[in-house]
Amino acid sequence: MSDKPTYEDLEKRVQELEKVIAESGLKIPETGISTIPEGISPNHDSNSEKLELANIIDFRAIQFLMDDFYNLTNIGIAILDLNGNVLIATGWQDICTKFHRVNPETSKNCIESDLELSNGVEPGTFRLYRCKNNMWDMATPIMMGDHKVGNLYLGQFLFEDEPLYVDEFRLQAKRHGFGENEYIAALEKVPRWDRQTVDTVMGFYTKLANLISELGYKNFMLSKNVT
Numbered sequence: 001m002s003d004k005p006t007y008e009d010l011e012k013r014v015q016e017l018e019k020v021i022a023e024s025g026l027k028i029p030e031t032g033i034s035t036i037p038e039g040i041s042p043n044h045d046s047n048s049e050k051l052e053l054a055n056i057i058d059f060r061a062i063q064f065l066m067d068d069f070y071n072l073t074n075i076g077i078a079i080l081d082l083n084g085n086v087l088i089a090t091g092w093q094d095i096c097t098k099f100h101r102v103n104p105e106t107s108k109n110c111i112e113s114d115l116e117l118s119n120g121v122e123p124g125t126f127r128l129y130r131c132k133n134n135m136w137d138m139a140t141p142i143m144m145g146d147h148k149v150g151n152l153y154l155g156q157f158l159f160e161d162e163p164l165y166v167d168e169f170r171l172q173a174k175r176h177g178f179g180e181n182e183y184i185a186a187l188e189k190v191p192r193w194d195r196q197t198v199d200t201v202m203g204f205y206t207k208l209a210n211l212i213s214e215l216g217y218k219n220f221m222l223s224k225n226v227t
Helices: 007-024 059-073 094-100 104-116 166-176 180-189 195-226
Strands: 077-081 086-090 127-130 136-144 147-159
Touching: 059 077, 059 086, 059 195, 094 104, 094 180, 104 136, 136 195, 147 195, 166 180
Parallel strands: none
Antiparallel strands: 077 086, 077 147, 127 136, 136 147
C-alpha cells in the first residue's frame, strides 16, 4: 500500500485477522499465496518422523494470512525452523534478499542473528534486537508442547525516531563488495516505523505463534495416534 496505516487501522485489522484465525482454524484456501523469496525454499520432508516445524504446520495457509497482513502493515515476517530454514516469508526487503542473504559473510550474519539472538525468548513474549547487518528484527518462539521448533520473526525495519547512519552502511557496502549506490538505494526503501506500531503488530504475531503452536501440536498428536 502506498499510504502507511494508522495505529487505529492496525488495531482494527489485528482484530479482524484474529477473528479469521479463530473461525477458520487456519483452513485458508490456497489462492493468492505468494512465493518464498528467490533462493530460499522450505525444507519439507513429509516422511520424517521428527518433530520438525515443516512437517507439522500448514505453512501455505499461514502464508496466505501473512500476505494479507503485509498488504496493510508493510512489515515483513518470516517463520524459520531451528536450522535456519525459511518456511514462510513475506515482505522481505531488497537490502536482505539482494545483498545480505546472497553474500556468504553477511548471510552467515543473518543465520547467526536469527538463531542466536532469538535464544532464551519465553513463549508468549518477543525480543527486539538489531541483527549483525544492522537491521531491526523481533522474534517470538513457536513451541510444540514443551519443545521449541522454530521462531516467528518480524522485520526487517528501522525505527523512525533514530538517526539513519548512512555512512555506516556505506562502509558495510565497501567491506562486503556491494555496489554502494544500489545498496544505499535498497536501504532507503527499508520501512521506518514508530515503536507503538511495531509493538501492536508483534503483539498480533505473538498470538499467532501461540495459535500455530497449539494447532500444530494437536495435529501432530492426532496424526501420531492415528498411525
